[in-house]
Amino acid sequence: MSCDEDCRRRFCAHVLFLFIVLCVCFIIAVLIARPTTKIAILNANLTRFELATSPTTSLFFNLSFTMSIGNNLWHDDEDYQDMEIACYYNNNEFDSIDLGNFRLHVMKTRIVNHSSSGNATVNLTSNEVDAFKRSNETGYFDIEIWLQGKRIFEDDYGYETKYLSYQCKLRLQLTTSQNSTTQGNFMPVKCH
Ligand SMILES: *[C@@H]1O[C@H](CO)[C@@H](O)[C@H](O)[C@H]1NC(C)=O
Ligand SMILES: *[C@@H]1O[C@H](CO)[C@@H](O)[C@H](O)[C@H]1NC(C)=O
């Protein structure tokens, strides 16, 4: 079968059309797959982290961090309810912050600065206490910060609730007043 000039032109037009359709589909897919909320820990300082084993196993801490909560949507505000940040060491919650309800406007970010010190009773097995001691020797502790709550939004069926749960995994170096100047640069941590 031969193809004259006109036929070739039509063929090119079809290919071009298909290419444009594919591009549009790709862009839509990327936009849909984009997370609607972006969470990160921008900075954190751990200035006290000690374990006392009697009378109960308790963790004495002094932790401060900056969390950013961003609305990644450019077409809608986001409404959050019952939002809470909780800090964990080895599956033990030692600190929490109630953020309550708030709204984030289109492409806006809320910065939460938190600083607290205190003690919490923790439940660690003897193996986990040994792991703590090893971390204590290196000066690095693995801490998880969770942001949980729900997002309320309206769609064709009315108001919907989506439960949110973001985990931020941090490895923090203990800094004391003696060596705070040697503190390394904190690299922001994305939460998933
Ligand atoms: C916690 O650490 C910060 C920063 O090092 C310090 O300013 C603050 O006084 C500490 N708080 C307590 C109760 O030790
Ligand atoms: C952590 O400590 C550094 C140096 O003292 C300070 O610049 C930074 O603001 C602190 N970050 C937080 C979240 O407290």
Ligand SMILES: *[C@@H]1O[C@H](CO)[C@@H](O)[C@H](O)[C@H]1NC(C)=O
């Ligand atoms: C949070 O802390 C950072 C640095 O310490 C500061 O620049 C920022 O203004 C603070 N934000 C709020 C909302 O307090």
Ligand SMILES: *[C@@H]1O[C@H](CO)[C@@H](O)[C@H](O)[C@H]1NC(C)=O
């Ligand atoms: C532990 O924290 C509580 C307050 O949450 C305080 O009353 C208590 O004195 C603290 N314990 C020690 C040993 O510092």
Ligand SMILES: *[C@@H]1O[C@H](CO)[C@@H](O)[C@H](O)[C@H]1NC(C)=O
């Ligand atoms: C402590 O943890 C162990 C297992 O990890 C569990 O069996 C036990 O009930 C826990 N104790 C408390 C007081 O939560």
Ligand SMILES: *[C@@H]1O[C@H](CO)[C@@H](O)[C@H](O)[C@H]1NC(C)=O
């Ligand atoms: C952690 O290390 C400090 C000194 O770096 C030491 O005084 C303390 O006893 C250690 N704590 C534990 C639970 O091993």
Ligand SMILES: *[C@@H]1O[C@H](CO)[C@@H](O)[C@H](O)[C@H]1NC(C)=O
């Ligand atoms: C600061 O000192 C503590 C305890 O002596 C140590 O565990 C930690 O690694 C030191 N941090 C830095 C940044 O050197």
